[in-house]
Amino acid sequence: xxxxxxxxxxxxxxxxxxxxxxxxxxxSDAAASKSIIKSLPGFDGNLPFVLETGYIGVGELEAxxxxxxxxxxxxxxxxxPLVLWLTGGPGCSALSGIIYEIGPLSFDYAxxxxxxxxxxxxxxxxxxxxxxxxxxxxPVGTGFSYSTTWEGYHVSDTxxxxxxxxxxxxxxxxxxxxxxxxxxxxxxxxxxxxxxxIVQEISDGNExxxxxxxxxxxxxxxxxxxxxxxxxxxxxxxAHLKVLISDKLYESxxxxxxxxxxxxxxxxxxxxxxxxxxxxxxxxxxNAHILExxxxxxSPKPVPLKWDPxxxxxxxxxxxxxxxxxxGPWCRSYNYVxxxxxxxxxxxxxxxxxxxxxxxxxxxCNKTLAYSYNVKSTVDYHRNLTKKPYRALIYSGDHDMLIxxxxxxxxxxxxxxxxxxxxEPWFVDGQVAGYAxxxxxxxxxxITYDLTFATVKGGGHTAPEYRPEQCFAMMDRWxxxxxx
Numbered sequence: 001x002x003x004x005x006x007x008x009x010x011x012x013x014x015x016x017x018x019x020x021x022x023x024x025x026x027x028s029d030a031a032a033s034k035s036i037i038k039s040l041p042g043f044d045g046n047l048p049f050v051l052e053t054g055y056i057g058v059g060e061l062e063a064x065x066x067x068x069x070x071x072x073x074x075x076x077x078x079x080x081p082l083v084l085w086l087t088g089g090p091g092c093s094a095l096s097g098i099i100y101e102i103g104p105l106s107f108d109y110a111x112x113x114x115x116x117x118x119x120x121x122x123x124x125x126x127x128x129x130x131x132x133x134x135x136x137x138x139p140v141g142t143g144f145s146y147s148t149t150w151e152g153y154h155v156s157d158t159x160x161x162x163x164x165x166x167x168x169x170x171x172x173x174x175x176x177x178x179x180x181x182x183x184x185x186x187x188x189x190x191x192x193x194x195x196x197x198i199v200q201e202i203s204d205g206n207e208x209x210x211x212x213x214x215x216x217x218x219x220x221x222x223x224x225x226x227x228x229x230x231x232x233x234x235x236x237x238x239a240h241l242k243v244l245i246s247d248k249l250y251e252s253x254x255x256x257x258x259x260x261x262x263x264x265x266x267x268x269x270x271x272x273x274x275x276x277x278x279x280x281x282x283x284x285x286x287n288a289h290i291l292e293x294x295x296x297x298x299s300p301k302p303v304p305l306k307w308d309p310x311x312x313x314x315x316x317x318x319x320x321x322x323x324x325x326x327x328g329p330w331c332r333s334y335n336y337v338x339x340x341x342x343x344x345x346x347x348x349x350x351x352x353x354x355x356x357x358x359x360x361x362x363x364x365c366n367k368t369l370a371y372s373y374n375v376k377s378t379v380d381y382h383r384n385l386t387k388k389p390y391r392a393l394i395y396s397g398d399h400d401m402l403i404x405x406x407x408x409x410x411x412x413x414x415x416x417x418x419x420x421x422x423x424e425p426w427f428v429d430g431q432v433a434g435y436a437x438x439x440x441x442x443x444x445x446x447i448t449y450d451l452t453f454a455t456v457k458g459g460g461h462t463a464p465e466y467r468p469e470q471c472f473a474m475m476d477r478w479x480x481x482x483x484x
Contacts, residue, residue: 033054033055033056033353034052034054034055034174035052035053035054035353036051037051037352037353039351040105040348040351041342041347041348041351042117042118042348043120048074048122049072049104049128050071050077051069051070051071052070052071052072053067053068053069053070053352054067054068054070054353055068055355056171058163058166058167059152059166060152063148063149063151063152064145064146064152064163065140065147065148065355065358066137066138066140066145066163066164066167067094067137067143067144067145067146067354068094068134068135068136069095069098069103069135070132070133070134070171070175071098071104071128071132071133071135072128073129073130074104074126074129075129075130077132077178078181079181080130080132080181081181081182081183081217081479082131082132082133082181082183083127083131083133083134083183083185083186083220084136084164084183084184084185084186084198085134085135085136085186085187086136086164086185086186086187086191086194086195087101087142087187087188087189087191088188088190088462089142089189089366090160090190090194090369091139091141091142091365092190092365092366093137093142093144093343093362093363094135094136094137094138094142094143095137095339095343095364096339097135097187098135099339100335100339101462101464101465101468102126102128102133102464103123103126103128103133103135104122104123104126105120105121105122105123105126106120107119107121107335107339108121109338112338117341117342117345118338118339118341118342123468127472129472130472130476130479131184131475131479132178132181136164136167138160138163138164138167138194139155139159139160139163139369139371140152140153140163141153141155141366141368141369141370142366143362143366144352144358144359144362146355153370154370154372155369155371156371156372157197157372157375158197158374158375159372161194161197161198164194165198165201165202165205168198168202168214169205169214172214176212179212179214180215181215182215182217183215183216183217184218184219185198185199185216185219186220186221186222187221187222188221188222188223188224188462188463188464189223189224189225189403189462190225191221191224192223192224192225192226192378193225193375195219195224196221196378196385199216199218199385200381200385202214202216203216203385203388217390218391218392218393219385220394220475220478221392221394221395222394222395222462222463222471223395223396223397223400223402223403224408226377226382226408226411227376227377227411228262228376229262229376230377230411231404231408232262232407233260233261233262233407234404234406234407234408235261235282235407236259236261236278237250237259237404238404238405238407239278239281239282241406242401244281244282244285244290245277245278245281249274249278249281252270252274253274253275256271256274257271257274261275261278282401285401288332288400288401288402288460289332289397289399289400289460289466290399290401290460292331292332292460295331295333295334332465336364339364340362340364344361379411379415382411382415383415385449386441386449386451387441387443387449388443388449389443389447389448391449391450391451391452392450392451392452393452393454393475394452394453394454395434395453395454395455395456395463396408396453396454396455396459396463397456397458397460397463397466397467398455399458399460399466400459400461400462400463401461402461405455408453409453412453415439415451417439417440417449417451418439418440419437419439420438420439423436423437424437426454426483426484428470428473432457433456433457433473434455434456434457434459434484435454435455436453436484437452437453437454438450438451438452439451439453452478452484454474456471457470
């Protein structure tokens with residue numbers, strides 16, 4: 001045996017010993033609690049896909065118990081990517097992502113509107129047709145995740161990222177057959193803050209030898225909250241591009257306010273007059289999708305000048321559940337009533353193996369988290385990751401005024417990557433589905449970092465809820481390294 005082969009064999013044995021030691025250490029602390037779910041209330045017959053639910057303890061004394069839904073790929077579990085999916089908020093449940101965005105189930109609204117239990121239907125555009133996906137209720141206090149101590153509920157952007165990284169390490173130890181699958185961290189909205197930190201943690205952990213070694217390939221972010229200042233200031237140019245404000249008003253704003261919408265000079269009377277005029281033009285619009293109606297039983301909210309994280313949580317179910325529906329146009333938020341009815345049903349909780357006494361009232365988005373927003377921008381995290389051989393896909397619904405695509409494009413441009421393919425359309429069924437750009441940066445010879453930015457035509461916040469077929473086609477192509 002050659003010296004090189006002997007050295008490689010020894011390295012392999014050392015890595016195996018480290019992994020086994022790490023596995024035994026974790027499993028000796030607390031075995032993962034998991035169950036295979038064969039059927040669910042509201043769905044006729046057995047589920048045609050593999051669904052596992054469970055809890056994994058993280059943090060000090062594993063006081064934080066993060067709940068997850070794992071759905072195996074319906075195509076080829078051993079070959080398809082493994083995706084860690086986080087829904088935004090912070091505090092919006094993974095179940096919302098499953099039902100309304102990318103999961104295999106949705107509600108049959110026609111059959112659910114008679115006052116009985118909600119009826120489930122299959123989603124033909126589920127991303128689980130092409131990927132294994134772990135949907136996690138994170139941070140703690142989200143969905144069915146809970147803590148056994150009050151201290152455990154005090155969490156921040158960086159603490160949430162660290163706990164989710166620990167969750168993923170333990171989940172992979174308990175599911176070793178997925179260790180070789182290509183791994184992607186993904187999510188939407190406020191996940192744009194936490195996900196890049198998690199990716200950095202995984203990358204750094206791999207480099208220093210944390211076990212298990214993860215086959216990290218990149219990350220996917222939809223309508224992502226990334227930079228506090230850029231994205232709020234981008235509301236005005238977005239409104240101008242969508243003809244929500246006039247050329248004259250836009251030009252006056254740029255002259256008087258110098259593009260500053262977040263923190264304008266309040267002593268500048270001309271600037272403040274422009275801002276009030278802008279707010280008047282856009283205040284009655286649905287911020288999540290500017291072409292959809294606002295709900296008649298909810299007072300319209302003006303776009304805030306100061307950042308309020310709750311502004312990103314478009315969840316009106318609290319009002320809809322407690323007040324009669326006023327006659328008027330259909331509103332998307334009416335659909336969210338069904339998930340409250342379903343997730344708070346005891347037969348559903350029993351079927352999902354939810355621990356009794358841990359969560360009193362399930363909320364699609366928990367607005368009462370003891371959460372510290374300690375990261376205002378993750379642009380530097382993205383910049384760090386451009387030096388690694390990873391792939392990134394950033395997509396935005398082009399009718400989203402909560403996190404406008406023009407602001408997302410601005411921070412991407414600040415990374416100073418090389419444009420490989422400039423702005424061009426991508427198609428689904430012969431129709432323009434959006435526009436895309438491909439950026440790249442050399443990491444090593446023949447190894448590059450690449451970032452695809454894509455708009456989803458007609459998409460809102462977030463894009464898969466509004467354009468499921470187009471988003472499915474986008475992900476199918478991107479996972480398989482095809483142009484959009």
